[in-house]
Amino acid sequence: MSLPLLYWLLVAVMVVGIIGAVVPGIPGTSLILIAILIWGAIQGFNTVAVPLGVTIVVLILGIGIDFFASYLGAQRAGASKWGQIGAIVGLVVGFLGLLPAFLVAGPLVGILVGPLLGAIIGEFLYRRDLELEPRFKLSLKAGVGIVVGSLIGNVIQGLLAIATVVVFLFTTWPFGAGA
Template sequence: MDVFLMILSGIFLLIGLIGCLLPVLPGTPLSYVGLLILQLMQEPPFSTRFMVIWALITLAVALLDYWIPAYGTKKFGGTKYGIYGTLVGLFVGLIFFPPFGIIIGPLLGALIGEFLAGSDQKKAVKAAFGSFLGFLAGTFIKLAASAVMIYFYFTAVL
């Protein structure tokens, strides 16, 4: 039974890693499920404290993934309209245009928001670029968290 759980756990971790790059899959939460599956083994490899800490990290990474594009918009000179546009674009893109809507939605939302605020084209494009950089930063954070979980998987099963 433990071998089956190790294989299933590895599959979830692999799908989670892929999910960090494909917006349609919740990458980091799937990786965490992989660690949870390992806990079902006869001798769980991780402490309860370890699992709670990783649950909190997973939650933080998932929340940051939505917040960072708006932060990037703000840091690149975006107005409140651009920030709100980023958030609206994120959710609209996620719901209506998966999987690529989560990439394009915030970018277009920031651009439209800046135009509604009366920003010129240069400022609007700069704010939209900040949204895109925020998306890339969020992707990197998800990849890093999932990679660390994979590391713990290998230390547990080897």
């Protein structure tokens, strides 16, 4: 395989990593890291020292941002731990539960709807002391807050992933694209 072809193949893998940074269920920054490591193994790690360092920092930041954004969204909406746990359970059940029914769209729909429903159910169970209408309103508010926080975190992770790929392209362009 020629070097430029491999370079562009790895860049394509990085683009999938950018998508994965935004869409849950698809590997994100880890795919970008693997592509950079492959390029470093072939071309020498001195050519990827900067992008490798940036990717590792982005990977660590991404984990923190994901938790912080969900927590902040939950806190702003007044969600309890039950709502947060419900969102996590809803994510897993939504992803796995709709997989057999709809092979491609099922998990994506489940990833979007599952956390919302899980957070609403978790919060609804926690707020047993309230009447039905205020209980449902608080549960809905908490569910939406958790999901919005998570989506904002995903957008930030996507922007960081794009920055990582741009750093890789900027630092390796003379070695890869025209080699």
